[in-house]
Amino acid sequence: MSKEISIKLQLSTLPTTPGVYQFYDISEKILYVGKAKNLKKRVSSYFTKNHEYGKTKVLVKKIVHIKHIVVPTESDALLLENNLIKKYQPRYNVLLKDDKTYPWICIKNERFPRIFPTRNLVKDGSEYFGPYTSMKTVRVLLDLIKSVYPLRNCSYDLSDEKINAGKYKVCLEYHLGNCKGPCEGYQSSEEYQRQIVEIKEIVKGNFKSSVHYFRTQMKELASEMRFEEAQEIKEKVEVLENYQVKSTIVNPKINNVDVFSIISDESYAYINFLQLSHGAIIRSHTLELKKKLNESDEELLQLGIIEIRQRFKSHSTEIYLPFVVTVDKELKVTVPKLGDKKRILELSERNAKFFRMERFKQLMVTDPDRHTNRIMAQMKKDLxxxxxxxxxxxxxxxxxxxxxxxxxxxxxxxxxxxxxxxxxxxxxxxxxxxxxxxxxxxxxxxxxxxxxxxxxxxxxxxxxxxxxxxxxxxxxxxxxxxxxxxxxxxxxxxxxxxxxxxxxxxxxxxxxxxxxxxxxxxxxxxxxxxxxxxxxKRSKAAINSELENIEGIGEKTTMELLKTFKSVKRIKEASLEQLAAIIGMSKAKKIHNTFH
Missing domain, CATH: 3.30.420.340 (UvrC, RNAse H endonuclease domain)
Structure with a gap:
């Protein structure tokens, strides 16, 4: 059976439902993975259209076998496509490679939980917040938490029996005021857990409950004339409020929202992701995608949203986008036109542009050929x-x-x-x-x-x-x-x-x-x-005309004089004897008499 007949037969049996299709070459190597609202219509278009883009033509020539997976909805197709691309990394698909492990904040599953940064997730009942795009963000948050809440950092098993048996003694951290000494029973489990509840809210970007609790405590202490303790609480409130003011970008009512924007050129696309909680950016990341088949911004943004939300385990119920794309029916999609929502989208676009410029600067040093190829491709398109x-x-x-x-x-x-x-x-x-x-x-x-x-x-x-x-x-x-x-x-x-x-x-x-x-x-x-x-040329003309205007002095004499004296000014200042030594007394007298 010829290749054309085989392809026609495979196309004729494709369903008209949503799904994911996979193209294979003659050696059964996967070439491309794609999604479709209508599998039959989408896959058939590859073989009926006249493709302008060179790589698409090459891809179609190589296709020998087509496989498909039917899914209930277009959203399911998006998710499956993303997972298959990451698993197989087909040659003609957008490159989604990222081996980076991101840091998390771990709240350990213990009676008196410790809080620390980690890159390894252990399934022991502990809570993990993140992932964060940089360790710097994690350290800033942990420094804030430690400056407000005294927490233990030892790894003792602080069970009731061992504390009551007096097995442990307080360490230097207790004497420095960094820990309240739960190991000797100086701090109750209930009070410690209340701190952990407030810390979880701070990590999520919500400072409201912590500030309210400390303000109430501060007033109680002040009414009891315990002013030194009230001042300590006041300082904690100020630390929290200062951090909140610095981190708040837009209206605090904008909560639990993901923002995505895209900047693209001929070869690459850059998708920026901002996650907002109570008006503050709690996460920011820019994903670089390498184009393979001249994909549209809509296709790339769809893929980027699925990939980023999976990677950072986002559960936000609303997303802001520069234009409408189909992602998930349960997600509320907003395309902001003005106000705070528009400002945050513009901030995301600015982040994508800055990331793109940084990559260009790095490429000019590390990979000048790629930088040149990108500019040439862009000029071809623009002009x-x-x-x-x-x-x-x-x-x-x-x-x-x-x-x-x-x-x-x-x-x-x-x-x-x-x-x-x-x-x-x-x-x-x-x-x-x-x-x-x-x-x-x-x-x-x-x-x-x-x-x-x-x-x-x-x-x-x-x-x-x-x-x-x-x-x-x-x-x-x-x-x-x-x-x-x-x-x-x-x-x-x-x-x-x-x-x-x-x-x-x-x-x-x-x-x-x-x-x-x-x-x-x-x-x-x-x-x-x-x-x-x-x-x-003008300078030479001026020099030549000044000397050649003298009767009996031609171009050859002028060049001989300039060769020796270098300029007209020096020729004017030269003595009769100096001039005569080069061009003879007769011509020397004419020049000397003209200038003197």
Whole structure:
């Protein structure tokens, strides 16, 4: 049976219910795992659509066998898809790799529970809070708890029998005031457990019950004239309130909420997660996803929400998102438009952007090729190019009131200046200040030579100027038969408009766009290179004209003098004998008489 008939047969038997599908190659190796609301419709689309994205075409060619698992709902399909991706890590799926173990706060299952950080979860009845995204957060919380509540840190078995038998003695922690001495019966189990209940609320982000209890206690002590003890309680209240103020980001009524946002480019997506409790962020994490099949932001965010909520064992009943996605019918999905909810979503997006920028900076050092590939892919998308612009050339004209017209061509390879290929041009066929004609001449000369010498042509030409300069450059490409073979754009200085051939409406790229930054860098480099050459030419012209205006003094004499004296100023200051030694007495007298 041929592959086509086999695939058709497998497609015909697929159900129209929600589920998860798996693609296998000829060696029964899993290629891809996907979810669907309608299995038959979704899987069939792979074989009936004309896929533009290259990797999808390659995937479809490799598929030999299709397996599926039917589930009751779309939400179940999402969960199952996530678990199968993590288990098999198929080649064409979004990469969900994270070997990191996160820290937890453990409240030990004991008569007088100890509280400590851990990365290992032991099923002994102890309570674990977390996981937290950094040990720093855990330490800050534990320091806060220890500064307010005196807790034991010894590992003794504090059973009633052993305490009553006087088996233990209080240690230095008791004398320092860090522990109330339950080992000798100085603190009851009931009082200790009340502290543990309040600590659990603090870890969850709720300070209300602890502050209320301490305020009541403080008033009672003050009414009994026990002012020193009341002051100690007051200090604890202040510690709790200060921490609460610092950690509260939005309205304290926003409780038990997860916030998700996504920032993506051609190759990667970054999903930020914030967990809110009583207006405070108690958890923050950014997940990096590597795209494999040009997945949409909606697909990636769906997958990210499931993965993050599983990883951090979130039980929040509401989530804030930048746009609606299907996750779980029991979850309330809110897309904030304004107010505190919108502010917290914007904060999440800012966190995702900062994480992305940090990753870029690290990659520039550790993996420059990946950084370059990402920028090239982004430029291809932003500038609507048919291929990545690995080789870009930019042209700029320089003249002052039509004098000494010159042009510059700068070359970037893989997004970086390639100074070896920079070129200067003296304008030969244009008289006066005509930028359009100058651009036409230079572009023609540049590519005529590259064609004659059989050198590689660029994928993109950038013209410093608007529609006029772009049209002039196009004339030269037409003459050389290169129109349509090389992409060309013009960038106008005023508002950084980008013009395309035949399109009167310019493109405006985001001011922070990396594609725009590279185009600006090209334009600025061409301008700098052109101005430098123009300045040198102007300077030479001024020197030559000053000496050559003297009757009987030509270019050859001028060059001999400049070779020795280096500047016109020194020639003017030279004595008759010094000048005569180089160019002879007759010419020396003419120059000396002119300047003296």
């Amino acid at each position: 609507r190019l048919s291929e990545e612009p690995r080789h870009i050339e930019c042209f700029d004209n320089s003249n002052i009131q039509g004098s000494n017209p010159v042009a510059a061509c700068v070359v970037f390879r893989n997004g970086k200046p390639y100074k070896k290929d920079y070129r200067h041009y003296n304008i030969k066929t244009v008289v006066g200040p005509d930028d359009y004609a100058s651009m036409e001449e230079v572009v023609y000369r540049r590519y005529k030579r590259l064609i004659d010498e059989e050198q590689s042509l660029p994928q993109l030409i950038v013209i410093d100027g608007g529609k006029g300069q772009l049209s002039s450059a196009l004339k030269s490409l037409d003459i050389l038969g290169l129109r349509g073979k090389i992409a060309i754009i013009g960038i106008a200085k005023r508002l950084e408009e980008i013009y395309f051939p035949g399109d009167s409406i310019p493109l405006y790229l985001d001011k922070k766009s990396e594609s725009l930054k590279i185009i600006q860098q090209l334009r600025n480099e061409a301008h700098r290179f052109g101005i430098t050459f123009h300045r040198v």
